[in-house]
Amino acid sequence: MNVLNTYPEIDFKTSSVIQTAQLEKLKQLLYYVSENSTYYKNLFAENSIHVHSIHSLEDFQKLPLTTKADLAQYNEDFLCIPLSDVADFTTTSGTTGRPIASYQSRADLDRLAYNEALSMLCTGAGSEDVFQLMTTIDKRFMAGLAYYLGIQKIGAGIVRNGPGGIPLQWDSILRFKPTVLIAIPSFIPDLIDYAEQNGIDYKNSSVQKIICIGQPLRNEQLELNELGKAICSRWNVELYSTYASTEMATAFTECQAGKGGHMPSELIFLEVLDEKGNHVKNGEPGEVVITTLGVEAMPLVRYKTGDVCHYFSEPCSCGRTTPRLGPVIGRKNQxxxxxxxxxxxxxxxxxxxxxxxxxxxxxxxxxxxxxxxxxxxxxxxxxxxxxxxxxxxxxxxxxxxxxxxxxxxxxxxxxxxxxxxxxxxxxxxxx
Ligand SMILES: [Zn+2]
CATH class of the missing domain: 3.30.300.30 (ANL, C-terminal domain)
Structure with a gap:
């Protein structure tokens, strides 16, 4: 496997360069799903959509939206490859209903590795780092596997601890000296409590960064929320939020500026829509709607995630011009x-x-x-x-x-x- 050590240039280019590149990928995707996805074949036929007549992002943004209910009801119809070509079977976390099946081809696993490598590079981590994974890699869960693959891709080391088991977490930290933890943030105060109760000098441990999954660390103004503050007031570590889901197979990860998660432009097309389906302005909240780029087994076109986030379109101080998403402030149905x-x-x-x-x-x-x-x-x-x-x-x-x-x-x-x-x-x- 080639080691990836730099973030792709494209995300530092102007937004028109990014949009031109994305439009090409969207067109390829539409041809691909119109030939290989039973669901989109039917959808396009029912709505008299001809993919060769999609020439611009405006055209694209008139296509029908795909909902979570569509994905649940016609789950297997979204699959674009034979079942025998599926490399990994996962399900969504089931936060809002019965878990939905998601399938990955071998190429999708490479894409997932690339996605998570970008996520790690975005936080400033690299091949010299050692990661400790405090989330599960099994239980049909995509994220743990994605982290594992991405960490291999950047040439770094990983300790696969999994969730819970605080004494083992500390044993691994003291023994293998990880510099980055990947964890559900509400677990960290428990980790600190244990260290304090057991005389572990956690303040001088090897840990420098914590990449957080599953729960927000910031409020709507992008300042640390109570959980983020509770961690940082006790432990001098850098916290990074990530926003991802099984369906999108892509992570929006914060850079060191901590101003929302960056969209990796090669992997996902983002729309943030208001109640009427119009794109929200910079700084406003809306529902996250995504289109996967480069996914082979189960690509999604204009998929309504149900997540409501603030949208930020101004260039970031890190130099990336890609749009950013604030924390999930709620589910649409919440x-x-x-x-x-x-x-x-x-x-x-x-x-x-x-x-x-x-x-x-x-x-x-x-x-x-x-x-x-x-x-x-x-x-x-x-x-x-x-x-x-x-x-x-x-x-x-x-x-x-x-x-x-x-x-x-x-x-x-x-x-x-x-x-x-x-x-x-x-x-x-x-x-
Ligand atoms: Zn940035």
């Missing part, structure tokens, strides 16, 4: 309506976590009066003394008051870890 205003769970999380740490609460949403959403915060009753403080915080930052309910640890744990869910839930939707 948008809450209270007294005529809309609010995303992330705003509530941020207010709650000023008082209650992340694992000790959960949001429960039900339908209230006059089609308002009723928001309940269920909290571990060991924090009951903080109720007053929390009320004050919530009132001042949200201008509305969710219901507070204290409950025992077991009830909370059951809600957070239902069966078949890979990461703990923070949001239970009963609407």
């Amino acid at each position: 948008m809450l309506k209270v007294k005529g205003t809309t609010i995303f769970p992330s705003a509530i999380y941020d207010a709650v976590e000023k008082v209650i740490p992340e694992p000790d609460y959960i949001l429960e949403i039900s339908l209230g009066d006059y089609s308002n959403d009723h928001i309940t915060i269920l909290i571990d009753n060991k924090h009951i003394a903080k109720a007053e403080n929390l009320s004050v915080r919530l009132k001042s930052s949200l201008r509305m008051m969710p219901e507070l309910k204290f409950t025992d640890k077991q009830t909370l744990r059951k809600l957070k870890f239902p069966e078949d869910v890979r990461k703990p839930l923070k949001f239970v939707d009963k609407r």
Whole structure:
């Protein structure tokens, strides 16, 4: 395998150069899916779409959107290669329903390696680094495998610890001296607690960077959120957010400027759309809609991720001109309506976590009066003394008051870890 040690030039060129290159790849993709994907063949036939008449990005952006429901319902129809050519079988994390199958060809695994190599290079990591993987590589999970392949691609070393097992994590850190951890960020405070309780000199450990997966580290203004601050106030490490999903098979990763995750222009075409389907302006939030570039087994055209992120189009101080995405502030279907205003769970999380740490609460949403959403915060009753403080915080930052309910640890744990869910839930939707 050739070692990749520099980030591709294209992402530092002007946006018109990038768009021209992307348009060519989009045209190739449309020809490819119109010949190989049962789903898109049917979709284009039903809508009288002729791929040879797509000449510009404007033309492309008139094509129908693909939804998560389409992908779930016609799952195998998206597959463009024979099953016998599938190299790796994965499923989505199933955060919002039954996991959807995703298939990778051998070429897709090479693409995945390239994608994750770019992700690592974007954080400033390289072949001299040693990584410690604290997420799972199995359980039909794409991300762990992608990290492994990408780290091989940049010529670095990896310790495959997997999740949990704090004593083993520290044993590996002290023994193999990793410089970069790849982890779910809410795990890091536990790691620090253990080090403090066991006399481990974590402040002088080999760890310099933590690449974070699955949970946001920043708020809508791109400042560290409560979790990010909780880590950085105790441990002098650089934190990097990533945004990715199985369906897009691509990661948006922060550079050292920490101003949102960069779009790798060779691998994905990004649109961020408002309620009416128009592209949002710089700094505004919208739904992330992606088109995969260079995917062979299960390419997606104008796929609605359901994730709502802020979109940033101005060039970054790192020199890249590619658009960036802020943290996921909510899922499209998690948008809450209270007294005529809309609010995303992330705003509530941020207010709650000023008082209650992340694992000790959960949001429960039900339908209230006059089609308002009723928001309940269920909290571990060991924090009951903080109720007053929390009320004050919530009132001042949200201008509305969710219901507070204290409950025992077991009830909370059951809600957070239902069966078949890979990461703990923070949001239970009963609407
Ligand atoms: Zn940058």
